[in-house]
Amino acid sequence: MALIGASPVTTLTVDLDALRNARGMVRLCLTAAADNFPTCVDDDRAVARSVPATQSSLSYDGLPPGGYALAVIHDENGNGKLDTFMGIPREGFGFSRNPRIAFGPPSFKSARFTLSDLGDEQRIRMRYMF
Structure with a gap:
């Protein structure tokens, strides 16, 4: 039974492809x-x-429906950040909707997807430059 006035929540499933x-x-x-x-940063x-990089699938439960974007890094050395060399990522990265990558990260608009009341699944292809 749904509660009157309760905000709807839904689930996002994320699957990661091509972890090195x-x-x-x-x-x-x-x-x-x-x-x-x-x-x-600065987003409460x-x-x-x-x-762990051994886990290639996870779920976000209890999210309100709406527009979101997802960024992923494969922090292979566990130092808590994306390592770069001359501005080029040395570790893997990926984004929701798998947008084309030119110089720098994609725009929010190109990675944005809509999470409906029925939930959603994002299959993210990891990319490695080195």
């Missing part, structure tokens, strides 16, 4: 704020998660 190895951690940042994508409503 099972070392380190996978760090995910889910946000609805365009100005805080992809880092989720962002949902950041870290899971």
